[in-house]
Amino acid sequence: MRKMLTSRRWKVAPQLKDWERSCSKYGMKSFHRNRKRVCALERCRFEIPSKRRKLCHYSSVVAYDQQANSKSISNSPEKGIKRDITGAGASASVRNHRKKDSNVKFSIKSFKVPELFIEVPENETVGSLKRTVMEAVKTILGSGLRVGMVVQGKKVRDDNKTLQQAGISQSGNLDTLGFTLEPSSYPVSPSLHSKDLPALSPYVADHELTRLPPSPIMELELPSSPSAPSETRLDEHDEDYHELALSPTNPIDPPTDLAISGSRALVVVSPLNAEAHPVVPVNPKNRCSELSQRRTRRPFSVAEVEALVEAVEQLGTGRWRDVKIRAFEYADHRTYVDVKDKWKTLVHTASIAPQQRRGEPVPQELLDRVLIAHDYWSKQHGKHQAEPSKMTEAQMQNIGALENNNNSVSMPSKMVGSAI
């Protein structure tokens, strides 16, 4: 659903087609499973594409150009948002004027502000649209804004950090420095509090069930007093802003100087076939609400990882359905896709330095097994009997050569744990 919102319209048709094909091929079960999604698809078919669900209420980008004292609204199709923002100069940009002393000198061309979702009927007049936008802007301003800082695409939260420590120096990449205007308050949608929490698998050491899904809804009532611009309050929304963060590899500042005037941004308001909604911050429980609720994060526990490794060692890396059943048969919240993804991250985790790993540390012993199993199963094992490609000596050591055509082939048990 989220993705649908982000999809360009022309991608919708194929989607529906797939669905139909899938239904005819897999029966009503598939039909019902996908109906929900497709219905949503249909509803959002004419909506303004948006990057993430959490931002689906802000599909247009309002940018303030300080220098020109003008504001512009742009609506860019998904993937283009970041580029458009930066490319259009709608983002904060900084220039290094002089590299003499230890002072960092720069100018802010513009600020990046949170997205804004505008929903108006087709027969809306330009004039009323302008007013609507103005209201939206006033709403944002009324709710209070705080300044966020981005360096090299990463948000800088530590206010105590010196500019130098943050990598902001006359010699640093001032081009990657950006500022954003963010709402200082993020009311939480009450309807989202009671998220269903499936039964935990026998392995799950539950402790991560407290996080509430962040709400994209912004305060509609303006007169809210500018609450304390605490950095921590927006922690959970950082990712959102990362989306809008400047790309280090995407210089946005042409050798021009400050004063940028006029707005080349355009306004694109998709026609809404349904009822008219002059109001800006859309009703919380509308189209893209429940349907797109991101699942609560459930980090795999060590026990789960062990179960997964165990299963993969036996089944390989191409039968995630089976792996899921074997290792998480009773963990409804772990789908075979989840399991497959977890293996992917495990392989990655095992490949990086321990210092770079995050979350509950996974015993090295398990990570070793991950790597071994990964290697083993990625080299023509359990797969078609292709010509035995060359295996280096090292591989021979770690990956014992052995195979049988049985359907339940597995890694030679001798290997399991050989790398402790």
Added chain:
DNA sequence: ATTAGGG
């Protein structure tokens, strides 16, 4: 419904 990969 599952698989396989990119996001």
Added chain:
DNA sequence: CCCTAAT
């Protein structure tokens, strides 16, 4: 985790 193209 999400989203999807292919099976």
